[in-house]
Amino acid sequence: xxxxxxPRYELPRDWPTTEAEAVALQERTRASVVVGGEVPEPxxxxxxxxxxxxxxxxxxxxxxxxxxxxxxxxxAVVAEATAVGRVSFPYxxxxxxxREIPAVLDALGDLDRRLGRRPDLVVCDGYGLAHPxxxxxxxxxxxxxxxxxxxxxxxxxxxxxxDPGPRRGDWSPLLDGAEEVGRALRTRDAVKPLFVSIGHxxxxxxxxxxxxxxxRDFRQPETTRRADALCRRALKAATL
DNA sequence: GCGACAG
DNA sequence: ATCTTGTCGC
Numbered sequence: 014x015x016x017x018x019x020p021r022y023e024l025p026r027d028w029p030t031t032e033a034e035a036v037a038l039q040e041r042t043r044a045s046v047v048v049g050g051e052v053p054e055p056x057x058x059x060x061x062x063x064x065x066x067x068x069x070x071x072x073x074x075x076x077x078x079x080x081x082x083x084x085x086x087x088x089a090v091v092a093e094a095t096a097v098g099r100v101s102f103p104y105x106x107x108x109x110x111x112r113e114i115p116a117v118l119d120a121l122g123d124l125d126r127r128l129g130r131r132p133d134l135v136v137c138d139g140y141g142l143a144h145p146x147x148x149x150x151x152x153x154x155x156x157x158x159x160x161x162x163x164x165x166x167x168x169x170x171x172x173x174x175x176d177p178g179p180r181r182g183d184w185s186p187l188l189d190g191a192e193e194v195g196r197a198l199r200t201r202d203a204v205k206p207l208f209v210s211i212g213h214x215x216x217x218x219x220x221x222x223x224x225x226x227x228x229r230d231f232r233q234p235e236t237t238r239r240a241d242a243l244c245r246r247a248l249k250a251a252t253l
Numbered sequence: 254g255c256g257a258c259a260g
Numbered sequence: 261a262t263c264t265t266g267t268c269g270c
Binding site for chain 2: 066067069104105106107109112113138139140143144149150164166167168169170171208
Binding site for chain 3: 067071
């Protein structure tokens, strides 16, 4: 007998309600992250690369998530899915996953059914291992779904980094003390770098290679741009 | 106690 | 994240 809903896209029963529970869950789940693995070379895969993002309307207590699948080679949009729900957790630095993942899982599960297969890679807006407890949004989503994930953020959070060279592709280590937790990666010549980190089942080199491939025309990856536009539209539609 | 702080 | 007009430039 086949279950109607894939359990890999369901919220765990022990999903936290308080900050203390959330931190404790991160501490005991961080060991499940897999660093390294094989994903198809950027641009040569025959599968789909998925971008996820979330938008909020705190006035109406609404949250809208979007998951957009792009053809790994052409970057053309092949499938889209959205999910709307109630905001269930406040924004707390270090606990972003608990605010975004519920809606993201819903959208991702729907997208999987529409695609008819699992994505090659999921690109998240935020961090993976570059996190106070090495378990940011991208890593958490990866562990829950079992999918390869990466985190691409627009800000360095509290981490240190030297300014990368001026050209697209130039990068410098993102450091938490002496530990390298990710990379500051320049995706466009003379434009502010992005901050890339491993989510789950990928190497940092592949994470950066994919980010560059997806950010061919703009500073941000095409996956993130499409997902961002879609979740904003879904939020407006839900508000009206 | 003060400041910093992904989205 | 979100509140927000025009404006400079490709």
